[in-house]
Amino acid sequence: MSFFKDSVFSDENASKNGFLQSLDPRIKTITFLLFLVQILLTRNIFILLCLYAVSVLLACFSKIRLGFFLKRTWVFIPLFSLFIAIPAIFSIFTPGEPLTTVKIAGLTLIITRPGLSGAALFIARVVTSVSFVVLLNITTKHFELLKVLRIFKIPQIFVMTLGMCYRYIFLFIGIIENTHLAVKSRVGIKIRPKKGQRIVASNITSLWQRSYQLNEDVYQAMLSRGYNGEPLVLNNFKAGWQDWLWLLCALTIFITIR
Amino acid sequence: MNNLAFELRDIHFSYLGKFPALSGVNINIRPGEKVTVIGANGSGKSTLLHMLDGLIFPDQGTIKAFGENLNENVFADENFSRNFRKKVGLVFQNPDVQLFCPTAQEDIIFGPLQLGMEKGEIENRLEELAGILNLKHLLDRPPHQLSVGEKRKVALASTLIINPEVLILDEPTAGLDPLTTRHIIDLLVPADGSGKTIIISTHDLHLAEEISDIIYVFSPEKRIVKCGKPEEILNDGQLLHDNNLIHIHRHKHKDTTHIHPHLH
Ligand SMILES: Nc1ncnc2c1ncn2[C@@H]1O[C@H](COP(=O)(O)OP(=O)(O)O)[C@@H](O)[C@H]1O
Ligand SMILES: [Mg+2]
Numbered sequence: 458m459s460f461f462k463d464s465v466f467s468d469e470n471a472s473k474n475g476f477l478q479s480l481d482p483r484i485k486t487i488t489f490l491l492f493l494v495q496i497l498l499t500r501n502i503f504i505l506l507c508l509y510a511v512s513v514l515l516a517c518f519s520k521i522r523l524g525f526f527l528k529r530t531w532v533f534i535p536l537f538s539l540f541i542a543i544p545a546i547f548s549i550f551t552p553g554e555p556l557t558t559v560k561i562a563g564l565t566l567i568i569t570r571p572g573l574s575g576a577a578l579f580i581a582r583v584v585t586s587v588s589f590v591v592l593l594n595i596t597t598k599h600f601e602l603l604k605v606l607r608i609f610k611i612p613q614i615f616v617m618t619l620g621m622c623y624r625y626i627f628l629f630i631g632i633i634e635n636t637h638l639a640v641k642s643r644v645g646i647k648i649r650p651k652k653g654q655r656i657v658a659s660n661i662t663s664l665w666q667r668s669y670q671l672n673e674d675v676y677q678a679m680l681s682r683g684y685n686g687e688p689l690v691l692n693n694f695k696a697g698w699q700d701w702l703w704l705l706c707a708l709t710i711f712i713t714i715r
Numbered sequence: 716m717n718n719l720a721f722e723l724r725d726i727h728f729s730y731l732g733k734f735p736a737l738s739g740v741n742i743n744i745r746p747g748e749k750v751t752v753i754g755a756n757g758s759g760k761s762t763l764l765h766m767l768d769g770l771i772f773p774d775q776g777t778i779k780a781f782g783e784n785l786n787e788n789v790f791a792d793e794n795f796s797r798n799f800r801k802k803v804g805l806v807f808q809n810p811d812v813q814l815f816c817p818t819a820q821e822d823i824i825f826g827p828l829q830l831g832m833e834k835g836e837i838e839n840r841l842e843e844l845a846g847i848l849n850l851k852h853l854l855d856r857p858p859h860q861l862s863v864g865e866k867r868k869v870a871l872a873s874t875l876i877i878n879p880e881v882l883i884l885d886e887p888t889a890g891l892d893p894l895t896t897r898h899i900i901d902l903l904v905p906a907d908g909s910g911k912t913i914i915i916s917t918h919d920l921h922l923a924e925e926i927s928d929i930i931y932v933f934s935p936e937k938r939i940v941k942c943g944k945p946e947e948i949l950n951d952g953q954l955l956h957d958n959n960l961i962h963i964h965r966h967k968h969k970d971t972t973h974i975h976p977h978l979h
Contacts, residue, residue, distance in 0.1 A: 682826035683800040
């Protein structure tokens with residue numbers, strides 16, 4: 458938990474002086490949007506794999522530990538594949554040339570070739586886009602990202618809500634962590650994580666209410682120091698030649714492979 | 716035209732309409748006055764301070780700040796709101812609430828940035844405050860990793876940097892070691908007695924004695940049972956005892972009786 462909180466919220470990666478961190482957040486966001494559009498439009502799995510390689514390379518050039526990056530991006534995959542990709546490989550959902558058949562509980566399921574390649578394409582697409590989103594997120598400071606959204610004329614209420622969600626998750630994790638400790642200290646023995654999780658889960662409602670209250674309080678604390686929904690950061694964004702060069706690169710990739 | 720900093724008339728407030736937190740509070744606060752609010756847990760101190768900071772508004776009664784009524788509507792006006800936030804600063808009881816940025820430094824400069832302070836000045840003040848409060852080595856750390864005392868100092872810095880005329884502090888020394896407590900008191904009471912209005916809630920009767928011109932005592936019924944000069948209040952053992960502020964230990968030293976306030 459603590460590992461998760463520190464890695465997601467501490468801006469530790471955003472403060473390193475790697476390649477992506479040195480880019481102007483506005484240009485970085487634009488180029489990443491380009492990549493995302495490309496990922497969504499292409500039906501060629503090879504292009505997707507290339508783009509995935511690009512994201513991994515970028516992570517390396519930005520001094521992000523590869524293990525950490527891969528863990529962060531692949532963590533979402535089981536969820537997606539469970540609900541979308543796995544049903545899609547079967548003939549009921551994707552008719553076509555049968556590859557193999559599986560028998561589950563008397564039901565004969567036929568795995569089809571278009572189904573399988575469709576699922577592969579889907580997973581490649583999810584992994585690649587998640588990689589880019591994660592990369593943008595961890596190499597940009599939280600308030601800078603919010604400010605970029607405002608520069609792109611995303612309505613203030615939306616940006617504010619996003620900022621609140623972010624803090625909300627943050628507080629929520631903090632509470633779970635402390636509750637876990639509190640339970641541990643009261644039970645008096647070292648409880649196994651499984652059991653601790655169960656206790657935490659059984660208190661999920663009160664947890665929810667507590668984090669909601671805390672979120673309200675934090676919002677007041679922001680108001681008290683003059684917050685009016687407009688995120689402000691100390692350094693004004695300034696695009697230099699590296700930024701334009703990078704934009705050119707991204708555009709070239711965008712135009713050539715599609 | 717009177718020139719009170721705050722004027723509260725018969726204030727009633729309850730959370731969600733059913734948990735009473737203030738019932739019939741009257742207070743006048745003059746500019747430059749050092750006010751302490753004492754009372755047991757749950758007697759409404761924090762609620763009062765939040766109201767003074769324009770974060771919540773009375774269900775009944777009126778609150779005026781610098782001669783103007785406070786309510787939701789006036790805060791909808793950006794100018795008024797900005798001016799008010801510049802003039803009045805609150806340090807929250809729970810530093811976890813006050814610190815919401817990824818690093819301590821960002822938290823400290825959050826207020827001045829929002830209020831449109833000039834960048835060079837922000838940097839100067841940050842430098843100065845970090846020096847005074849001995850925070851330099853913490854600036855790049857995420858606030859949630861700090862100890863309670865360190866968090867409290869960062870929270871204090873994040874309000875002090877705005878340099879408000881009215882400084883409101885909710886239990887600023889709770890959970891701090893004596894040295895840090897001392898440090899904070901010294902910071903709040905500059906020798907020359909500068910003109911800031913200071914409003915503090917606390918259980919620390921030593922702090923109350925040292926800092927205040929006037930003390931308000933809140934009862935568990937969420938109203939003010941007594942107000943007066945520190946000597947008056949702090950020598951009223953019965954009052955303090957009735958309001959859960961001390962266990963009384965009386966000792967005879969020669970021919971004088973001492974009351975030792977034992978803090979909760
Ligand atoms: N968010 C809330 N929801 C419901 N009741 C609350 C809330 N905050 C405080 N209260 C209640 O209001 C009363 C006054 O609380 P508070 O002002 O925090 O007291 P103090 O700061 O003196 O300890 C208490 O009885 C408390 O239970
Ligand atoms: Mg309180």
